[in-house]
Amino acid sequence: MQGGRSNGSAVTRILDVAERLVQHRGFNGFSYADVAAELNVTKASLHYHFAGKAELGEALITRYTRRFVAALAEIQRLDLDARAALEAYAELYAEVLRGRRMCLCGMLAAEYQTLPKQMQDAVIRFFDQNEAWLESVLEQGRSKGTLRFRESAREAARLVVSALEGAMLTARPYGDVDRFQAAATVLLSSLTDTGAVATHS
Amino acid sequence: MQGGRSNGSAVTRILDVAERLVQHRGFNGFSYADVAAELNVTKASLHYHFAGKAELGEALITRYTRRFVAALAEIQRLDLDARAALEAYAELYAEVLRGRRMCLCGMLAAEYQTLPKQMQDAVIRFFDQNEAWLESVLEQGRSKGTLRFRESAREAARLVVSALEGAMLTARPYGDVDRFQAAATVLLSSLTDTGAVATHS
DNA sequence: GTCTATAGGCAGATAGAC
DNA sequence: GTCTATCTGCCTATAGAC
Numbered sequence: 001m002q003g004g005r006s007n008g009s010a011v012t013r014i015l016d017v018a019e020r021l022v023q024h025r026g027f028n029g030f031s032y033a034d035v036a037a038e039l040n041v042t043k044a045s046l047h048y049h050f051a052g053k054a055e056l057g058e059a060l061i062t063r064y065t066r067r068f069v070a071a072l073a074e075i076q077r078l079d080l081d082a083r084a085a086l087e088a089y090a091e092l093y094a095e096v097l098r099g100r101r102m103c104l105c106g107m108l109a110a111e112y113q114t115l116p117k118q119m120q121d122a123v124i125r126f127f128d129q130n131e132a133w134l135e136s137v138l139e140q141g142r143s144k145g146t147l148r149f150r151e152s153a154r155e156a157a158r159l160v161v162s163a164l165e166g167a168m169l170t171a172r173p174y175g176d177v178d179r180f181q182a183a184a185t186v187l188l189s190s191l192t193d194t195g196a197v198a199t200h201s
Numbered sequence: 202m203q204g205g206r207s208n209g210s211a212v213t214r215i216l217d218v219a220e221r222l223v224q225h226r227g228f229n230g231f232s233y234a235d236v237a238a239e240l241n242v243t244k245a246s247l248h249y250h251f252a253g254k255a256e257l258g259e260a261l262i263t264r265y266t267r268r269f270v271a272a273l274a275e276i277q278r279l280d281l282d283a284r285a286a287l288e289a290y291a292e293l294y295a296e297v298l299r300g301r302r303m304c305l306c307g308m309l310a311a312e313y314q315t316l317p318k319q320m321q322d323a324v325i326r327f328f329d330q331n332e333a334w335l336e337s338v339l340e341q342g343r344s345k346g347t348l349r350f351r352e353s354a355r356e357a358a359r360l361v362v363s364a365l366e367g368a369m370l371t372a373r374p375y376g377d378v379d380r381f382q383a384a385a386t387v388l389l390s391s392l393t394d395t396g397a398v399a400t401h402s
Numbered sequence: 403g404t405c406t407a408t409a410g411g412c413a414g415a416t417a418g419a420c
Numbered sequence: 421g422t423c424t425a426t427c428t429g430c431c432t433a434t435a436g437a438c
Binding site: 024025026028029102106107109110111112113114120123124127148149150151155156158159161162163164165166167169170172173174179182183185186187189190191193 | 225226227307311357359362374375383
Binding site: 010041042044045048049 | 403404405406407
């Protein structure tokens with residue numbers, strides 16, 4: 001899902017570095033100076049490409065969302081059953097975490113109250129699109145009998161997003177991708193179980 | 202679970218204001234100046250009580266964890282069944298969210314990479330204690346047949362923490378506590394279902 | 403497009419009077 | 421304990437040369 005490393009245009013290289021910094025340290029935890037130092041340019045030259053931090057931030061979210069939505073479309077194209085589609089969805093998160101990164105929009109959700117308006121709106125759009133895609137997958141899975149949940153598909157979609165974002169969030173302090181995988185596995189099995197399983201250890 | 206409002210000692214009042222600011226804006230999103238302004242004192246006087254931001258931050262986590270662990274002990278004391286204990290646990294999170302706050306340690310987990318070492322260690326301890334408590338509740342629920350999950354109780358505990366932290370994280374941009382409640386409800390029902398439920402809409 | 407230079411502000415922190 | 425005053429450093433941002 002990620003592009004190449006620092007071989008694109010100036011704008012692309014700026015976005016690549018800034019994206020990694022935000023996913024590592026947060027929007028309030030990085031500066032133009034950090035980006036400039038890594039690219040061996042000056043802060044002033046960054047302002048030529050992005051008027052201010054708000055514009056840079058908005059561009060980051062837009063690009064990230066575009067790539068994420070493209071990855072969702074690719075999963076759809078594979079025409080997997082619902083369980084496998086959810087596994088593929090969780091794998092998108094796992095890839096980000098393996099790069100020692102938090103989901104860009106999960107990070108920005110934490111900092112939401114301090115973000116410029118245009119970034120806030122872009123963060124909302126990311127989650128809306130994730131939910132819509134998941135709702136469709138979950139509804140289809142339930143209608144075919146491969147998934148099971150009591151509440152609406154929209155509500156179940158919110159659990160999936162919540163659990164995966166939260167699993168990334170809590171796995172990072174431990175530097176342990178297995179923690180994420182464990183939570184994802186329990187989540188998927190809890191939406192899959194048919195009832196014919198052991199009820200105690 | 203929260204104490205009174207600004208009626209304690211100077212230290213307590215500082216912690217109260219700083220706690221709210223961190224839960225609202227993040228550790229990198231607030232300053233000594235913010236706290237001082239709200240309390241109508243100067244930044245210098247804050248340094249008398251807390252040598253630096255790192256010490257203030259560590260004290261915040263320690264107090265928050267102590268209160269949270271006390272709330273967990275209170276739930277235990279009520280001797281509820283596992284399902285009700287999990288509902289009470291989720292309600293602790295809901296109370297925080299109703300105050301328009303993120304879980305202190307969830308917020309700090311996002312900013313983890315930028316925190317001073319003593320704060321990082323304190324954040325880890327918070328999650329460890331939550332997991333241990335949940336593991337015990339989940340194991341008991343499974344042995345009594347009121348809960349159902351395939352994997353280890355420790356792994357299921359990680360899902361519970363992940364889902365609730367993630368549900369808080371993603372509900373805040375929408376300013377919508379119902380979003381949290383929906384995710385929590387689906388989570389609990391997915392750990393409770395006995396198998397005799399509808400499998401499609 | 404990228405640079406040097408600089409503005410203006412806010413950060414965390416300290417010294418020393420009261 | 422709280423204050424005034426100040427330090428140093430970093431922040432975002434801009435002007436203008438090249």
